[in-house]
Amino acid sequence: MLNTLRKIVQEVNAAKDLKAALGIIVQRVREAMGSQVCSVYLLDPETNRFVLMATEGLNKKAIGKVSMAPNEGLVGLVGTREEPLNLEHASEHPRYRYFAETGEERYASFLGSPIIHHRKVMGVLVIQQKEQRQFDEGEEAFLVTMSAQLAGVIAHAEATGSIRGLGKQGKGIQEAKFVGVPGSPGAAVGTAVVVLPPADLDVVPDKTVDDIAAELTLFNNALEGVRSDMRALSAKMATQLRPEERALFDVYLMMLEDAALGSEVVKIIRTGQWAQGALRQVVSEHVNRFELMDDAYLRERASDVKDLGRRLLAYLQQARQQALVYPDNCILVSEELSPTMLGEVPEGKLVGLVSVQGSGNSHVAIFARAMGIPTVMGAVDLPYSKIDGIQLIVDGYHGEVFTNPSEALRKQYADVVEEERQMAQGLDALRALPCETLDGHRMPLWVNTGLLADVKRAQERGAEGVGLYRTEVPFMIKERFPSEKEQLAIYREQLAAFHPLPVTMRSLDIGGDKALSYFPIKEENPFLGWRGIRVTLDHPEIFLVQTRAMLKASEGLNNLRILLPMISGTQELEEALHLIHRAWGEVRDEGTDVPLPPIGVMIEIPAAVYQVRELARQVDFLSVGSNDLTQYLLAVDRNNPRVADLYDFLHPAVLQALVKVVEGAHAEGKPVSICGEMAGDPAAAVLLMAMGFDGLSMNATNLPKVKWLLRQLSMGKAKELLAQVMSIDSPQVTHSTLQLALRNLGLGRMINPASDIQA
Numbered sequence: 001m002l003n004t005l006r007k008i009v010q011e012v013n014a015a016k017d018l019k020a021a022l023g024i025i026v027q028r029v030r031e032a033m034g035s036q037v038c039s040v041y042l043l044d045p046e047t048n049r050f051v052l053m054a055t056e057g058l059n060k061k062a063i064g065k066v067s068m069a070p071n072e073g074l075v076g077l078v079g080t081r082e083e084p085l086n087l088e089h090a091s092e093h094p095r096y097r098y099f100a101e102t103g104e105e106r107y108a109s110f111l112g113s114p115i116i117h118h119r120k121v122m123g124v125l126v127i128q129q130k131e132q133r134q135f136d137e138g139e140e141a142f143l144v145t146m147s148a149q150l151a152g153v154i155a156h157a158e159a160t161g162s163i164r165g166l167g168k169q170g171k172g173i174q175e176a177k178f179v180g181v182p183g184s185p186g187a188a189v190g191t192a193v194v195v196l197p198p199a200d201l202d203v204v205p206d207k208t209v210d211d212i213a214a215e216l217t218l219f220n221n222a223l224e225g226v227r228s229d230m231r232a233l234s235a236k237m238a239t240q241l242r243p244e245e246r247a248l249f250d251v252y253l254m255m256l257e258d259a260a261l262g263s264e265v266v267k268i269i270r271t272g273q274w275a276q277g278a279l280r281q282v283v284s285e286h287v288n289r290f291e292l293m294d295d296a297y298l299r300e301r302a303s304d305v306k307d308l309g310r311r312l313l314a315y316l317q318q319a320r321q322q323a324l325v326y327p328d329n330c331i332l333v334s335e336e337l338s339p340t341m342l343g344e345v346p347e348g349k350l351v352g353l354v355s356v357q358g359s360g361n362s363h364v365a366i367f368a369r370a371m372g373i374p375t376v377m378g379a380v381d382l383p384y385s386k387i388d389g390i391q392l393i394v395d396g397y398h399g400e401v402f403t404n405p406s407e408a409l410r411k412q413y414a415d416v417v418e419e420e421r422q423m424a425q426g427l428d429a430l431r432a433l434p435c436e437t438l439d440g441h442r443m444p445l446w447v448n449t450g451l452l453a454d455v456k457r458a459q460e461r462g463a464e465g466v467g468l469y470r471t472e473v474p475f476m477i478k479e480r481f482p483s484e485k486e487q488l489a490i491y492r493e494q495l496a497a498f499h500p501l502p503v504t505m506r507s508l509d510i511g512g513d514k515a516l517s518y519f520p521i522k523e524e525n526p527f528l529g530w531r532g533i534r535v536t537l538d539h540p541e542i543f544l545v546q547t548r549a550m551l552k553a554s555e556g557l558n559n560l561r562i563l564l565p566m567i568s569g570t571q572e573l574e575e576a577l578h579l580i581h582r583a584w585g586e587v588r589d590e591g592t593d594v595p596l597p598p599i600g601v602m603i604e605i606p607a608a609v610y611q612v613r614e615l616a617r618q619v620d621f622l623s624v625g626s627n628d629l630t631q632y633l634l635a636v637d638r639n640n641p642r643v644a645d646l647y648d649f650l651h652p653a654v655l656q657a658l659v660k661v662v663e664g665a666h667a668e669g670k671p672v673s674i675c676g677e678m679a680g681d682p683a684a685a686v687l688l689m690a691m692g693f694d695g696l697s698m699n700a701t702n703l704p705k706v707k708w709l710l711r712q713l714s715m716g717k718a719k720e721l722l723a724q725v726m727s728i729d730s731p732q733v734t735h736s737t738l739q740l741a742l743r744n745l746g747l748g749r750m751i752n753p754a755s756d757i758q759a
Contacts, residue, residue: 004032005145012153021153022054025125029146030056033139035127037107040115041068041075042123042154050075050124057128058102066099073097078112078124084144085112088134108132113143117151118179118642125150155381178382180354181638182399183365185701186374187416188352189405190329194388195341201283201309207274219265219275222315223256229311230256233343251479255308261286276316283309303336303357326350331392333384337364342371352394354401356384372457372701376401427704431462435707441715443689445707446504446697448675455497457700462707465501467623467697468563468675469494471546472509480518481542487549495557504561504600504623504697505550507543507576508536527637532566537575547583551594560597563623568607570614577618603672604628609657612664616672622665623697626676630654648731649678650738655687655726662692673697682709683738689715690722712747 008028012021022040030038037057041050049067052058070080077095078085090096090110098106109129115122125147127135135143209215234249255261261282268278283305290302326345331352334341342350342364353368353375368375374396382401393402393413402409435443446467447458458466474482474490482490495503511521511531523529536543547562554560564576577599584596601608601615604625608615616622630649631638638647648654658674665672673695678684680698685706688696698706721741725734742748 004028005142005149008032008146009149009153012150018154019054025146025150026054026056029125029127029143033127033142035129037126037128039126039128040123041079041126042115043079043121050079052102053123055102062099062102066102068097074110074112075124075126078114078126079121082114082116082121084114084140085110086135086140087111088132090128109135111135111140111143113140113147115147115151115154117155122151122154152381176403178379178401178403180376180379180382180399180401181359181640182396183353183355183358183375183377184368184373184396185699186352186372186396186420187413188329188331188374188394188396189410189413189417190331190351190392190394191327192333192354192387192390192392192403193326193330193345194384195332195334195337201280201306201313207277208272209274210272212270212272215269215275215278216266218316219269219279219312222275222312223262225315226308226311227253227256237343252304252308254479255305261305261308276313279309279312279316303338306336307338331394333382333387333392335384342367342373352392352396354379354382354384354392354394356380356382367451369699369701423705427461427708430704430707430711431460433462433707433711435464435710437689437710437713437715437718439714439716441689443710444673444695445703446502446673446675446695447700447703448697449494449700454700455494458703459497461700461703463498463501463700463703465559465695466494466498466503466505467673467679467695469503469505470509471505471507472514475508475510475516476514478518481516481545484545484549484552487546488553491550491553495553495559499557499559502559502561504563506563506565506602507533508546509565511535527631533564533572533576534566537572537579540579543576543579544583544586547580548587551584551587551597552592554597555592555594558595558597561600561621562597563600563602565602565625566604566628567601567615568605569611570618573601573615573618603661604632606632606657609660612661613668616665616668616670619670621670622661622672624658624661624672624674624676624693626654626658626674626678628676629657630676630678633657649676649681649684650687650725650734651731652726652729652734655734658688658693659691659726666692671695680706682706683742685710686713686718686742687722687725687738690718709742709747713745717745 008025011024011028026038026040030036035057037055039055039058040053042053043049044051044067047067049069052063052066055063068076070076072095074085074087074090074093074095074097087093087110088108090108091098091106107128107130109132110126111128112124112126114124125143127143230249230252264282265275265278268281269275273281286305287302287309290305326349328349329351330345330349331354332341332345332350333354335356336358337353337355342353350373353364353373355364355375355377356379358364358377365375365377374394376394376396376399378399379401382403387403390404391410393405393409395401395413405413435445437443444464446465447454447461447463448468448470449455449458449466450470450473471491474487491505494505509532510516510519511529511534512527521530521535530538536546550560550562562580564573567573567576580599581596584594587594598620600621600623601619602623602625603609603612603615605628609629612622626649627638630636630647630651633653634646634648634651636643636647662672671694674688674693675697679688679696680702682702682705685696686709689710696706721738724741725737728734728737739748
C-alpha cells in the first residue's frame, strides 16, 4: 500500500491543474481499493457546500452540479464530524441522500474520509460499493492516509486555480491567503516579481567534446562574468551594509576561485566533458553534501552553491535571462531568496519580500529587518512560479501573503501602509523626548542590534542604549572564527557609536537555528541541544578571545555590559564568571586598564525562571529573552509554520513567568530588562512596564511606537490593565481585552496596524 500511496502522490504532484489532480486521485484510489466508485467533494467557501468535483464510477455530467450543505447527506456528515465514516448499509442511515443526476445506483457500502489542511476541512474523499460490505481497518486506514497526504496537494492546486482568477466553478475569486512565518514586520501592497533560477542545472546532459581548450575558455569567461556581477552587486549595497555584512559576496567570490569550485570544474572539463556537464557534476556533489546536513545554516550554503551554479550556467548557455523589469512597489518572490537578489532591485522600488523557504532567522530575514522591508518567510504552500506580475499583499506582522487581493482588502492594507508612513513621520518628533508616563514613571528604551544598519536606525529613533548586541552576526558572515583583533574593531565601532550610552553585548550565541559554516553542529534537536553558553564553556578558547576583545574595545569608553545566554543553572554561571575574570586579568596584565564591566544573565530557559534569585545574587543585572522563553515554555518552534499560531507571548504561562522573574530580581536588588519581539509590541510593552521591568530592548523600527504609547498612559492605568489580564486564562482573550482597553482610551492607532483587517 505504501508504494501505491507514494505513486499516487507523485502523479498528483505532477498534475498540471486541480482538475487533473482530482481526476488522478479518483482513478488511482478506485483501482487501489478495488471499489466501484471513488469521488472527491470539495468545500466551496463561497457557498459553504460540498461540491462533487471528480468521480470515477458516477455520471461525470454531475461534476460541479451536485452539491450538499454540511448538514446534508453522508458527505456533509463526514465533513462536519471531521472523521471517517464506514457504513455497510449506507442507505439505511438517516443522513443518506440519493442524487438521481449522478446516475448512481443505490450503493450499499460507503467509506468517506475528510480532507483537512491546517485544521480546515477542504473536502471529503469517498469510495462506494454495490455489495454490502464493511470496509476493513486496513482499507479505512489507507483512505485516511490518502486524504492526509492529498490535503496539502489539493490546497496547493486549488490555490493555483485561485491565482489564475478561477474558482472551482469558473467563478472569479477575490483572493487567496497563504500562511508563512513573519520575517520582518510591516505591510506592503505591490506587484510580484518572481525570481526563478536563470538556468536549470538538473536537466543538463553529459556530452563529450574534442576541443577542450574552447570549453575551458567558455568556462573561464563565465567565471569572470559571475565574478564581475558579484563585485558590482557588492558595490551597489555598499551604502546599506557594512563591509563585514557584505562579506557574503566575498564568500561567493572565494567559491569561484581556482582552488574551489572553479578548479573542480576545470579538472572534469580536461577529461573531455563539456563545460555545462562538468559544472552540473560539481554543483550537484556540493549541494547534495550540504543538503544532507542537519544544520540549518549549512543547508543555506547549499542554496548559495545552487545560486552560483545557475548564474554560471546562464553565462555558459549564452542565454542570459533578459534583465528583470522591476516595477514600482515591487514585491520580490522566490523559492529561496538570497541577499544578492535584494541587491539587484533598483533603490526605492522594493517594498516587500516573500520566500517559500527559510525561517525568521535566515540571512535574508536579518537583512530585511535591518533594511525595514516587510517580509514573509516559509510560505511553503505558495505556488510561487505562477504568480509573477500579479498583485500581492505582504503582511509581515502575521506572516501572511494575499494573492489577487480584492479591491476592499487592497484598500485596507494600503491604508495600513499609509498610516505607518504618517506614523513614522509623526513619531520623529519624539526622538529627543524621554519615555515617561503621564504620572512621571521613566521607562528606558533600548535597541537590539547586530548589523551596521541597526546602529543608524537606532540613533535616528532616539534609543537610550543597546539592550542586546548579537555578537554572532559578525561570526556568521565570516568563513572562519574572527581573530581577537578583528572582533575588537567590530566591538569598538559598536561601543563608540553609542557612547556614552550602555551597550549590552551577548557572548557568542550559536546553535539552534544559528550555526557557523566553519563550525558545524549536527543534532537531531538543535533547540534543546548544544547552543549558547553550552558551546562557549566547552570551548573556553573561543569565549576567552571574545571576552578579551570586548574588554579591550571598551577602553576609555566604559559603556560595555556583558550578557550570558542560555544559562540554565548556577554552575554554568560560575564557570562563565571565572572565565570572564580570567580574561579581565589577562587584559590588565597586558596594560589595558579597563574596569570589570557589569555582567548579566539571560533568562530564557524555564529552569532559570525558577532559579532567578540564586542567579541574580551572582550578577549585576538580568535580561529576559522573550523569544526563547516563550518558545521553551510553550514547546513551540516559532519558525515552524505548522505551529506558529501556538507561539504567543501573551499566553498566561509566559505572563506569570515574567512576573516571577521581576519579583525575584528585585528581591535581590538587581535590575531586570527584557528584549525580543514582546518588548517591541506596544500593547505588550504596557504590561511589561506595569510588571516592573527596568528597561525594554527592541527592534529600532518599533521603538518610537512603544515610546508614543507609554507616554500616553499613567503607570496606574498600566497596572490596572495588568491586573485585569493576569486573571485571564486564554491568550486570545488577553489580546482582545488589551486591544479593547487601549481603544477605549483612544490609543488604538499604535496597536499592530494590520490587526483589524478581516481577510
